[in-house]
Amino acid sequence: xxxxxxxxxxxxxxxxxxxxxxxxxxxxxxxxxxxxxxxxxxxxxxxxxxxxxxxxxxxxxxxxxxxxxxxxxxxxxxxxxxxxxxxxxxxxxxxxxxxxxxxxxxxxxxxxxxxxxxxxxxxxxxxxxxxxxxxxxxxxxxxxxxxxxxxxxxxxxxxxxxxxxxxxxxxxxxxxxxxxxxxxxxxxxxxxxxxxxxxxxxxxxxxxxxxxxxxxxxxxxxxxxxxxxxxxxxxxxxxxxxxxxxxxxxxxxxxxxxxxxxxxxxxxxxxxxxxxxxxxxxxxxxxxxxxxxxxxxxxxxxxxxxxxxxxxxxxxxxxxxxxxxxxxxxxxxxxxxxxxxxxxxxxxxxxxxxxxxxxxxxxxxxxxxxxxxxxxxxxxxxxxxxxxxxxxxxxxxxxxxxxxxxxxxxxxxxxxxxxxxxxxxxxxxxxxxxxxxxxxxxxxxxxxxxxxxxxxxxxxxxxxxxxxxxxxxxxxxxxxxxxxxxxxxxxxxxxxxxxxxxxxxxxxxxxxxxxxxxxxxxxxxxxxxxxxxxxxxxxxxxxxxxxxxxxxxxxxxxxxxxxxxxxxxxxxxxxxxxxxxxxxxxxxxxxxxxxxxxxxxxxxxxxxxxxxxxxxxxxxxxxxxxxxxxxxx
Amino acid sequence: xxxxxxxxxxxxxxxxxxxxxxxxxxxxxxxxxxxxxxxxxxxxxxxxxxxxxxxxxxxxxxxxxxxxxxxxxxxxxxxxxxxxxxxxxxxxxxxxxxxxxxx
Numbered sequence: 001x002x003x004x005x006x007x008x009x010x011x012x013x014x015x016x017x018x019x020x021x022x023x024x025x026x027x028x029x030x031x032x033x034x035x036x037x038x039x040x041x042x043x044x045x046x047x048x049x050x051x052x053x054x055x056x057x058x059x060x061x062x063x064x065x066x067x068x069x070x071x072x073x074x075x076x077x078x079x080x081x082x083x084x085x086x087x088x089x090x091x092x093x094x095x096x097x098x099x100x101x102x103x104x105x106x107x108x109x110x111x112x113x114x115x116x117x118x119x120x121x122x123x124x125x126x127x128x129x130x131x132x133x134x135x136x137x138x139x140x141x142x143x144x145x146x147x148x149x150x151x152x153x154x155x156x157x158x159x160x161x162x163x164x165x166x167x168x169x170x171x172x173x174x175x176x177x178x179x180x181x182x183x184x185x186x187x188x189x190x191x192x193x194x195x196x197x198x199x200x201x202x203x204x205x206x207x208x209x210x211x212x213x214x215x216x217x218x219x220x221x222x223x224x225x226x227x228x229x230x231x232x233x234x235x236x237x238x239x240x241x242x243x244x245x246x247x248x249x250x251x252x253x254x255x256x257x258x259x260x261x262x263x264x265x266x267x268x269x270x271x272x273x274x275x276x277x278x279x280x281x282x283x284x285x286x287x288x289x290x291x292x293x294x295x296x297x298x299x300x301x302x303x304x305x306x307x308x309x310x311x312x313x314x315x316x317x318x319x320x321x322x323x324x325x326x327x328x329x330x331x332x333x334x335x336x337x338x339x340x341x342x343x344x345x346x347x348x349x350x351x352x353x354x355x356x357x358x359x360x361x362x363x364x365x366x367x368x369x370x371x372x373x374x375x376x377x378x379x380x381x382x383x384x385x386x387x388x389x390x391x392x393x394x395x396x397x398x399x400x401x402x403x404x405x406x407x408x409x410x411x412x413x414x415x416x417x418x419x420x421x422x423x424x425x426x427x428x429x430x431x432x433x434x435x436x437x438x439x440x441x442x443x444x445x446x447x448x449x450x451x452x453x454x455x456x457x458x459x460x461x462x463x464x465x466x467x468x469x470x471x472x473x474x475x476x477x478x479x480x481x482x483x484x485x486x487x488x489x490x491x492x493x494x495x496x497x498x499x500x501x502x503x504x505x506x507x508x509x510x511x512x513x514x515x516x517x518x519x520x521x522x523x524x525x526x527x528x529x530x531x532x533x534x535x536x537x538x539x540x541x542x543x544x545x546x547x548x549x550x551x552x553x554x555x556x557x558x559x560x561x562x563x564x565x566x567x568x569x570x571x572x573x574x575x576x577x578x579x580x581x582x583x584x585x586x587x588x589x590x591x592x593x594x595x596x597x598x599x600x601x602x603x604x605x606x607x608x609x610x611x612x613x614x615x616x617x618x619x620x621x622x623x624x625x626x627x628x629x630x631x632x633x
Numbered sequence: 634x635x636x637x638x639x640x641x642x643x644x645x646x647x648x649x650x651x652x653x654x655x656x657x658x659x660x661x662x663x664x665x666x667x668x669x670x671x672x673x674x675x676x677x678x679x680x681x682x683x684x685x686x687x688x689x690x691x692x693x694x695x696x697x698x699x700x701x702x703x704x705x706x707x708x709x710x711x712x713x714x715x716x717x718x719x720x721x722x723x724x725x726x727x728x729x730x731x732x733x734x735x736x
Contacts, residue, residue, distance in 0.1 A: 418686050607734065609733060609734040611728055612656070
C-alpha cells in the first residue's frame with residue numbers, strides 16, 4: 001500500500017470542503033446539488049481507502065503499519081513536532097466507522113436537506129467535519145491530535161448552529177462549544193503536563209514510557225485525568241453532559257453523524273488511544289468506569305420522560321457513551337470500542353429514523369405523532385431493528401457488546417454492574433416508549449390535521465436506502481466478535497468457534513439476566529403506551545417529584561446557568577473583573593489623560609500671544625546657548 | 634590708529650543690539666519692522682568686514698550681503714502687506730493688541 005493512502009483518507013474530504021467553499025458555493029450556487037455529489041464522492045474515496053487500510057492492517061504483523069512522518073515544527077534541538085499517522089487496529093476500526101456512517105449520512109442528507117438554502121454550506125461543513133474526524137483517529141502526536149480535536153468541535157459548533165437564525169440553535173451551538181471547552185482545558189493542560197514531564201508529544205512514545213514505568217505515579221494519574229476531562233467534555237459525560245441534548249437543534253443528519261456516531265465517540269476513542277496510560281493508573285481507570293456507569297444510568301433516567309424524539313435518542317447516546325466508558329474502565333480497549341462500533345450504526349440509524357419521521361410530520365414531539373407504522377413501513381422496520389439493538393436483544397449487535405461490558409463489570413465492579421443492569425431496563429423502556437408512541441396507535445398530530453392522514457408519506461428512497469443499509473449493520477455488526485477476532489484484533493479476546501460464539505452465550509446466566517431485564521423494560525413500555533393497561537399519566541401523577549426532577553433534567557441547566565454562570569460568573573467574578581476594568585484599567589488610562597490635559601492647561605499660560613515675549617525668549621535662548629558654548633564648548 | 638576687524642564687529646554687535654531692543658520693546662509694528670532692518674544691516678556689516686579682512690581676494694561676503702539686502706527688501710514688502718491687513722481688520726498696528734494666539 002502506498003504511504004499516501006492514509007493521508008488521502010482525511011485529505012480527500014478536506015479537498016471537498018475547499019472545492020465547495022471556494023469554487024462551487026461562489027460560482028455554481030444555482031446548482032446546489034453539485035456540492036452534495038462532491039462530498040459524497042470525496043467521502044466515498046475515503047471509505048474505499050479505509051477498507052483498503054483495514055485489509056492491510058489485518059495482514060500486517062502486530063496489526064500496525066509504519067507510515068513515514070513529516071517534520072513540522074522544530075522547537076529546539078531534539079524537540080520537534082512531527083506530522084505523522086498511526087495506523088493500527090484501533091485506527092482502522094474507527095476509520096471504517098467514521099467513513100461508512102458518514103457516507104451513508106451524506107447520501108441521506110440529500111433527501112433531508114433538499115431545498116434548504118444553506119445546502120452547499122451544509123455539505124462544506126460536513127466534509128470538513130469528516131476530514132477532521134478521520135484525521136483525529138489517525139493522528140500520532142498530541143499537538144496534531146488536539147488540532148483535529150478542536151476542528152471537530154468547531155464543525156460541531158457550526159453545524160449545531162446551522163439554522164443560526166433560530167435563537168435556540170444559536171444558543172445551543174454556543175453552549176456546546178463552551179461546555180466542551182471546559183473539558184478541553186483539562187486536555188490541553190494534560191498535553192502540556194505530559195510534555196513538561198516527558199519532553200515528547202508522540203503518543204506511541206508516551207505509551208512506551210507508561211508501559212516501562214518511567215511515567216508513573218501521580219504524574220501519570222493527573223495526565224490521565226486531564227485526558228479524561230477532554231474525553232468527558234466531548235463525549236458528554238457527567239457533569240459536562242448538558243450540551244448534547246441541546247445540540248439536537250442542529251439538522252438531524254448532523255445529530256446522527258456528529259452527536260451519535262462519531263464526534264461524541266471521539267472521547268471514548270481518546271481514552272482508548274491513551275489506554276496504556278489509564279491502564280497503569282488504577283485511580284484514573286476507576287474514575288473512568290465510575291463516571292461512565294453513573295452517566296449511563298443518569299442520562300437514561302432523563303431519557304425516560306422526554307417528549308422530543310431526538311432528545312430521547314440524545315440522552316440515550318449519553319447513556320451509551322457512559323457504557324463505553326464503563327467498558328473501557330472495567331476491561332479494556334476491545335470491549336469499549338466494540339460497543340462504540342456497534343453503537344455508531346444503530347444510534348445513527350435511530351437518528352435517521354427520527355429525521356425521517358420529522359420529514360413526514362414536521363415535528364419532533366412524539367405526542368404529535370402516532371400510527372406511523374402504516375404510512376412509513378421502512379422507517380418503522382429499521383427503527384425497530386435499531387431499537388432492539390439498542391435495548392440489547394439477542395442476536396442484534398447491541399446485545400453482544402453490551403453483554404461483554406456487563407460480564408466484565410460483574411467480574412470487577414459489582415456495584416457498577418448493578419447500575420449498568422438498571423440502565424439496561426431503562427434503555428429498553430425509553431426506546432420502546434418512543435416506538436409505541438410514534439409508530440403505534442392512531443395519528444394524533446395537529447399540525448397536519450387539516451390535510452388528513454394521507455399527506456403523511458414515507459421518505460424518499462435516497463433517505464430510506466441508507467437507513468436500510470444501516471439497519472443491516474445494526475443487526476449484524478455484533479457478529480464480528482463471535483469468534484473473538486474483533487477483540488483479538490484490538491489486543492485481547494478469547495478465540496472460540498463461530499457456532500459456539502453464536503449460541504454458547506445463551507448457556508450462561510448473565511446474558512439471560514440482561515435479556516430478561518430488557519424484555520421487562522419493553523413489556524412495561526408496551527403495557528403503558530400500547531395497551532394502556534397502566535396509565536402513563538397515573539404513573540406520572542403518583543411520582544410527581546420524581547417525574548418533575550427527571551423532566552427538568554435534575555435542574556442541571558438551572559444549576560449551571562443560575563448558580564455557576566449567574567451567581568459565580570456574572571454576579572461574582574464578572575463584577576470583580578468589571579470593577580478592575582473600570583477602576584484599574586480605565587482609571588489609569590483616564591488618569592493619564594486627565595493629568596496630560598491639566599499639565600497642558602497650566603503650560604498654555606506661557607502662550608501669551610505676545611509676539612515680543614516670544615522674541616525675547618528666543619533671544620535669551622540664543623544668548624544662553626552662546627554662553628554655554630563659550631564656557632563649556 | 635587703524636580700523637581693525639574688531640571695530641567693525643563691535644559696530645555690528647551694537648547695531649544688532651539696538652535693532653533687537655527695538656524689535657522687542659516697541660509696540661508699533663512698523664517700528665518693529667524697521668528694527669529688524671537694522672538687525673539685518675548689522676549682519677551685513679559683519680559679513681562685509683569678515684570678507685574684507687579674512688579672505689580679501691574673494692567677494693563671498695559682499696555677495697552675501699547683497700543677497701541679504703534683496704531678501705530684506707522682499708521681507709519688507711511682505712511685512713508691510715501684513716501690517717496693512719492687520720490694520721484693516723483691527724484698526725491698529727499695536728503689536729500687543731494682536732494676541733489671538735493666547736493660550
